[in-house]
Amino acid sequence: MKAFVFLSCLVFPGFLSFTFAEQNLYVSADANAESDGSPEQPFKTLNQARDKIRQLRKEGILKQGEGVTVHVNPGVYSQQSSFELTAQDSGTENGPIVYQAAKGGKVLIQGGISLNAESFQQITDEAVLSRLDPAVRNKVKVCDLSKIISSAFPEFKTAYRGSPSAPWLYVDQQPMTLSRWPNISGETDSSWAEFSKTIDTGLPRPDSDAPALKKLHPGSFVFEDSRPARWNLEEGVWLHGYWTHDWNDEAIRIDSYDKEKKIIKLAAPHSYGINAGTWGAKKRRFFALNTLEELDAPNEWYLDRNHKRLYFYPENELATSEIVLATSTQSLVKVEGTKHVKLIGMDFQYAHANGMLIRNTDHFEVIGCIVANLAGSGISFHGTSGAIRSCDVFNIGRGGISLNGGDRQSLTPAKNVAENNHIHHYGLFQRTYAPGIGVHGCGQIVRNNSIHDAPHNAVLYSGNEHLFEFNDVYRVVMETGDAGAFYTGRDWTSRGNILRHNFIHDLGGGDASHVNTMGIYLDDCDSGDTLEGNIFYRAGRALMIGGGRDNPVLNNLVVDCPIGLHIDARGMTWKQWNNPDHPSWMLEEKAERLNYKQAPWSTRYPRLAAIMNENPREPLGNPIRNNAFINCSKQVCSFDGNVKKLLDKFEIVDNLAVSTNGEAQVSEVKGFTDISGSKEKPIELGDDSLTARESLTLMQAWIQIQIPTFETIPIENIGLYKDEYRNTLPTQ
Template sequence: MFNRSHPFWFITFVALVCISAHSQDHARVEIHVSSDADPGGDGSVRAPFRSLVEARDWIRQSRVSGDLPTGQAVTVLVGSGEYVFDSTFELSSEDSGSSGAAVIYRAEKRLDARLLGGITLSPKSFEPVSDPEILNRLDPQIRQEIRVISLPGPRGEFQQLGDAYRSVPTAPWLYIDGMPMQLARWPNANADNEGWASFSKVIDTGMANPLAKNKEQQEKHPGSFVFDDPRLERWQVDQGVWLRGYWTHDWADEVIRVASYNSDEKIITLAAPHAYGIMSGTWGQASRRFYALNVLEELDQPGEWYLDRKRNKLYLYPTDQFKSASIVLATLSEPLIRVKNAKHLRFEGLSIGYGHGDGMVLQATEHVEVAGCEIANLARTGIRVSGGENTVRSCHLFNLGTSGISISGGDRHTLTPANNLAVNNHIHHYGRFQRTYAPGIGVSGCGQVVRNNSIHDAPHNAVLYGGNEHLFERNEIYRVVMETGDAGAFYSGRDWTSQGNTLRHNYIHHLGAGDAKHVNTMGVYLDDCDCGDTIEGNVFYRAGRAIMIGGGRSNPVINNLVVDCPIGLHIDSRGMTWEHWNSAKHSGWNLEEKAQALNYQKPPWSDRYPQLAMIMSDSPREPLYNPIHRNVFVNITSQVWSRDKNVDALMDKFEIENNLVVNTRGDEAAIAMAKDQWEGFRNLAGSPAAPIELGFVDADNQDFSLRDDARLRKELPAFEPIPMHQIGLYIDPAFQ
């Protein structure tokens, strides 16, 4: 993590214009911005501009007038302080730099130039609650603790929450001392992120029934279920109560308003249908779970808040440090910064946050770099990037409502890479609003590189990707898929054409348990016939079902180390058993149609992916061409290789060689071994008296590097040591 006490690496020039006597190419204009500047500044040290907008406009005007020559390098030095945005800071093609002469927006003191998308509230403005109606709705034991503030709302009141939302609630959101506060909920969350209510009896799934007599039942409609708890009788449902639930699948969350509660029959009826119905079938827990949000009666824990959107009154249960707290209400629902069709820009050392939209959007940009920035406390994605040759480097992203970084670009039809780079970024505590399919890093298009990132503490995926020729290497991923099931740290799926991607030298560990009975948390999850990805040289430690290939082909599994996982490798034949495999009836499948859209049987696709080009004449439903070479499985507790009967029948079509299965203490009851008939797997077992020591440098502290004299080198000479010390974050010398 970054240390705010470290000095920035560069020397700040104080002259307005610094011109090298030796090369006009290295001349650089410096413009100064200060949050407490007087109006009418000229951008000099003594009379800085007051905002980034003024600095941008000065650059534009100076270029038009000719005072700023074409190709002139410019640095906008942003002084310490807070810069409140009530609209997006926009940059376009006219704000571009040029090769060797970028336009740079740089904090004078790293992370002390704070760009905010909200309003600051004073703790002194919060008062005790005196309204008898409100007091009567609060728990008598804590009602004297609750404070209220009247807000300067937009045009009289804040917009109401919708009947249902999957992603981000309507603005605003409250942050105190750099942390998002919890909208009053029940049950309360605890340190283990538990705090769910559950139900197991459904009255109406809400799914369409064409044979129903009632016309409303013939279409998809709001569902209902039985929930017997006297607490609900306290709630004023007509004032608005929302439930966040995993209503059917552990990978599909949604927030839905309660339409009514029948206290006699104990039935909750929802106000909107859920896409998959209510408890209409799933792989995972039999019961379903939810918690209630926006319930004034449940304002009962420090840090919780409630917003009366009609009266613009915010109620808060203060924390102990409230009197000296920094309080921000995020209101800006648009990105704080948007760069469109621009080239050769750089953003360095800025602190960007407290908005109710995205942090930064780089749209169709080239050679734009975001480096050493802190991007946090946002309702949506930290940074969205599209275009080519862009870089997000050494940034710290956290407390995000959806994703950390989203990267796209390149041309899949021609397999032209974008060469966008996400490197050395620390991304954590994301997916706070959208709990599923809001990854730490999302990748699409062709030819992105994701390297040396640390991604952790999230409910669902760490990396969600599709497309071609992406490289994911030396990333450390842990404590993800903590709230969900049938999910993977790395996830891609349902596409034959997502080919040429490489996952190598990543360390994936300590994932959420999911449904332990089914082991439905995965390290790498190639779902629904996904094809053409290489999984090589990765370390999986306590990572659930470490590698899962769901019916796909051409996915080499090579030289991986799997330690202390319930299941080491899974390959199934769902393409052979599910009607979905190439069906237009099932959403998102149409595997052959997706391939035809990319002209997959002609160059460059047929040259680059010859097995894909022949797939329709080569048993397309079978999970073929998945070589399994040089993998090491240590202390696997349930199944070394999980597979179905169809895969058993195809064993002669698999390339399997030089795999080692190790039971370090010979524990027959708790440790799985390879079956004798598996050619290409060799068992090695120790005993309690003489446990096998494979030669890891420090396995107890998760260093699975091999010593020179490691026994593993002798038992499996073909195994290539994995460079553990190169994985994860490194010290960027520019930001020490």
């Protein structure tokens, strides 16, 4: 039987009317073996629908310009391999290939195994019970997976950065916690064990007589708490730690523990050494994971990989719970080389892998989908004219969404868009440099997204001509330091990017002596970005320009941030600048690879073309205009000594610094109007009965009286909006 067909007639003004056929196929999770893709006999899998489209095209039934809509009925579709699309699965502009959830319920594509609550039983093995805390022995349940899974479970690597080996347990759409110590307290992983005394950093010792010590090697440290004495190190216990820098995390197995000296030796080296010096707190931190003895808190689990027994301490009764063990290590969706394809309204969850890998595509769209509960990244996209719109991406092991495409050499934009997406609770396994949205290449657009609750960056970007606007970013960089909500760095050529009308607020990090969490962080001489009309509220060091050039700072509003604007001249003093011993710097070499003195670069960026003739180590060309800084408790402007000497070369005009009660700082810098109230007569800029957004709107009206050139920032347009796929907005 041929697939069900209907005809549509499209009429375009100024053209003759014509018709094209659109094929409709149907998929249902409870379909039987006899199927042809019709409404009466739907396919059982997406793969069958895809293969039918290929067959229709091969047989000539599906002609050039004809589209196909695959209607996926509500249900659970389990798969252990990727749903793959290639060039042969493409549509056309007027006839796209669409995979769309039918109305009436949830379509769940999952890479895991659903478990029954009845399969979790009381533990009777005395050897296991003896290892558990007596208080939880009757609360921890066991599920015998040997009856369900025949293949062996992979072992953990000695050291890993990112996701541990599969599988992972999810209950009621939330990831459970692999048994750990210290236990999680509060809504975030805020409980860490700390140490400050290192026995061996593990860094190479060129003068050592021992060959093993001349190279990078496993480090060791003193840990005063006797807790490790109870762990079974032969089975394997891993420590996930920030070993030196607060922007680099790694899990490393324990090699040995000296109970008398209380020394932990790791089984693998860490690339930056153990407690080898960093900007921020002196104490380093870790938590232990994957030990049965620490299965002592609700929602913790442990897997005996040899005997295939899953131990779980449920917080609530499991009878009505949705329990999934994510076992698949392949991306749920894998796309290569397609054109004009859409995925609409489906859930992609529960894989110990990435959600979607989309490569070398044109006009590929992911709309109104949920991509969640994954050990890898959410949606990784490389192509042109694509869109990821109105999706929810959460509970992600690494980054949420990445956009790449376009051509930097010719400055050809990709025109990919990530818009109206809700991205939160990501970076669960790889806790650093796994952003909510990563952007690379040339000409991507990131607009009206809400990004929150993560240990490190919200947006990490490189490349040219990207636009970041109307994004709501909060509760990020919650456990890291020397980090920014928006971050880029170490490149003269990453120019033409615009960051405007973003609301960056309530960030984490920093302590009484260091303010090392940034709202926007242009690191290590990064140059050529425009920072305009952004709002920073409780955002640490709001704007940081680390030695870069040609970064206009225009019309920003900074409120209740310890430091308002930081500019330093590290290019003038740091030995890394253009130093072959530091290949990740080499700023001029990066520019030469892009032929920066020739068109189109020389015409698009004439200041870059002339950079070597204009004191390239100085942070010049950073105009500061029409900005307002309200209640900066430490500094309005943090300028190092060399920048202060160069201030006559800076354009600094029409800025405002306000201390509402006289306790905060004012600027004392040219180009600023300083206004101070007092405890007795404070300047009233807000209202306790208003929301933060309402207060910030009211504040802007007052600022315009003080500096009439200040333009109102449209805070009401920032963040998520309602559309066909998002009819409710989350609360903060």
